[in-house]
Amino acid sequence: MFKTKHIVKLVLVTIVAALFLAGCGKDKASTGSSKDVLAKIKEDKKIVFGVKYDTRLFGLKNPKTGEVEGFDIDLSKALAEEMFGKDVKPEYVEVTSKTRVGLLNNGKVDAVVATMTITDERKKEVDFTDVYFDAGQSLLVKKGSKIQGLQDLKKGTTVLAVKGSTSAINIREKAPETTVLEYENYAEAFTALKAGKGDALTTDDSILYGMVEEDPSFQLVGGTFTEEPYGIAVKKGNQELVDALNKALKSLKDSGKYDEIKNKWIKN
Amino acid sequence: MDFLAPFKEVYSLDNIKFLLDGFGITLKVAAISIVLSFLIGGLIGTLRYMKIPVVSPLLAVLVETIRNLPLLLIIFFTYFALPEIGIEMEITTAAIAALTVFESAMLSEIIRSGLNSIEKGQIEAGRASGLSYFQTLRYIVMPQALRRMVPPIVSQFISLLKDTSLAVVIALPDLLHNGQIIYAQKGSYVIPVFLLVAFMYFIVNYALSLVARRLELN
Secondary structure, three states: OHHHHHHHHHHHHHHHHHHHHHHHHOOOOOOHHHOOHHHHHHHHOEEEEEEOOEEOOOEEEOOOOOOEEOHHHHHHHHHHHHHHOOOOEEEEEEOOOOOHHHHHHOOOOOEEOOOOEOOHHHHOOEEEEEEEEEEOEEEEEEOOOOOOOHHHOOOOOEEEEEOOOHHHHHHHHHOOOOEEEEEOOHHHHHHHHHOOOOOEEEEEHHHHHHHHHHOOOEEEEOOOOOOEEEEEEEEOOOHHHHHHHHHHHHHHHHHOHHHHHHHHHOOO | OOOOHHHHHHOOHHHHHHHHHHHHHHHHHHHHHHHHHHHHHHHHHHHHHOOOOOHHHHHHHHHHHHHOOOHHHHHHHHHHHHHHHOOOOOHHHHHHHHHHHHHHHHHHHHHHHHHHOOOHHHHHHHHHOOOOHHHHHHHHHHHHHHHHHHHHHHHHHHHHHHHHHHHHHHOOOOHHHHHHHHHHHOHHHHHHHHHHHHHHHHHHHHHHHHHHHHHHHO
8 A cells, every 4th residue: 555655656756757847848949039139139229248257357257346357248348339339238147157058048148258169069059150269278287296288197187177168078088087077167176276186277278377377386288289269159040140240350350459358358 | 374365355345245245135035935935835734734635645746846856956947947938037036936946845844744743632622622623723733833843944944045055056146156256356265255155154044043942942
């Protein structure tokens, strides 16, 4: 008696759970966010950029002013002005490596400018503009470390990375023998490196330079071993918005405005 | 001395104000979720206790389903999956909704077991003295059960308050999230920020525990 009751319950629970999950797959196109994003931007007179709030040099919130600051923010501001003049107000929403694709797809952000590497895998999910920044993955170690490059990442070494980023995937490919530990964000990964939880930290060189600036007892070694072209991501099927962004990016590069912004943040 | 330098920098007026902003969000989300989940959980727990055909078993299935999923998954689901079927929510609303759903299930179990702990004799005595079933429930069972439930309910509220920090995954700008932003400014800030954040959570949760102790004594 006791047992049959339990089995019935278990079956019911499974059915409910299955219904739950089935419900979330359908109707992808029929939500309100399927409207053309460019048209929506013009209509609302605002463009919502998804940016990082916790990444030095690219997008970092300043607790004093409450403003987000960095290369991604200045660039997106300039792009919005180039595309729409003063008519359309740029707004910022926080994204992380884990949430950015979801937020694009459900229409909470119009474009993601958040140190996002263009990859074939991601191209299946979102549309990318041309490259707006060329980064490359590298290694950060304590000065005097025995690790001087990829070749030293043998069995028994530990490399720290950040969840949801391409660098974690790349390092597993390039140094399959090493152990990879993934942290929530760069600050935590860097603290873990300082605390000796790993032998090296890997991510894009542009972000690593920000860490060296903060603590010069660390250094980059071995040069870059991947190409990490950053692109602006928009929801799939919005070619017009991609074209507009590309055109604006090109004219910023031609006018020298792009270099001005880049030199302000990235010094190396 | 070098060890203390980051502490001085972190514990500046601006940073503390920024953390308190986040703490405000934490408390707001927790308070609304506590009220909602207490009402919903109370209702579900009582309905299940009353063993109403069809309703009670259905609620049992619902509670078992939710209670056995990780809260983190429910938060993700609320924010990313529900918009796919047309239910759009702001970050704060999504966090409150997810917490309420989860904590209601937890609380309903506490309330149901509290009610079950009252001896059958109490109900029989109530009924024999001429009270209706609902009157017995309201005046005899509930008051006794509630007193027994206070400690586990308050524990659940305390864990709810701490669980709000799970909503950093959908970038809810709560206490922990704002702490993360401060230590993103500089790596050496991590430990001072953690200590301050821990202290803030502790103060409020300890106050809750003290209130619970008071309630138990009365």
